[in-house]
Amino acid sequence: MNQEKIGKFIARVRKEKNMTQQELANKLNITDRAISHWENGRSMPDAGIMLELCKLLDINVNELLSAKKIIKESYNEHAEENLLEMRREIESQNKKILILNRIITFLGFIIYVLVVLAAIFIEIPMIIRNIIIVLALVMLLLFGVFNLKNLQKTGYYECQDCKHQYIPTFSQMFFGVSGITKGGTWKMKCPNCNKKCWHKKVLTKINEK
Numbered sequence: 001m002n003q004e005k006i007g008k009f010i011a012r013v014r015k016e017k018n019m020t021q022q023e024l025a026n027k028l029n030i031t032d033r034a035i036s037h038w039e040n041g042r043s044m045p046d047a048g049i050m051l052e053l054c055k056l057l058d059i060n061v062n063e064l065l066s067a068k069k070i071i072k073e074s075y076n077e078h079a080e081e082n083l084l085e086m087r088r089e090i091e092s093q094n095k096k097i098l099i100l101n102r103i104i105t106f107l108g109f110i111i112y113v114l115v116v117l118a119a120i121f122i123e124i125p126m127i128i129r130n131i132i133i134v135l136a137l138v139m140l141l142l143f144g145v146f147n148l149k150n151l152q153k154t155g156y157y158e159c160q161d162c163k164h165q166y167i168p169t170f171s172q173m174f175f176g177v178s179g180i181t182k183g184g185t186w187k188m189k190c191p192n193c194n195k196k197c198w199h200k201k202v203l204t205k206i207n208e209k
């Protein structure tokens, strides 16, 4: 932040608005000496007065602090860049959640198989064996619900028929069909076109409506 540059910028914009230092000072309820101090780069307008100053000069704080007017086009470009950056962040975050989800589900399945095998092959009373197998099954179901819940909450599903993107409900997912070989697809009823078809996982919403 260059105080001197900002001072010169304030002076320039003030003159463009055909205001004297005294007139600007009156509007801000401060002395014209303060204005002169800013414009000579000796001090900065404090935060409390900055917004009011910007309003009077018809600039935004961003422009004041960078000591230049930002043309609308590059401003929009900037906003778009930020939006893209945000989208990339959400996308990579969702990707991580989905990968972690797959790993946890896979581990759950492995543990289930190991526990059941152990229960079958180790010499233990039948009743304990049955209890272990049932508990393992319950655990597997819990892993399944956890997996489905994460899948449902992460990102969106896109209807392959009408391209509608939405977050399905848990029961929609539960009664749908998982496309295991189709990489993250799910067969369910689309709330937009009511067709039962394959839905593709999308990490961020593309066509905002």
Ligand SMILES: [Zn+2]
Binding pocket: 159, 160, 161, 162, 163, 164, 190, 191, 192, 193, 194, 195
């Ligand atoms: Zn649809």
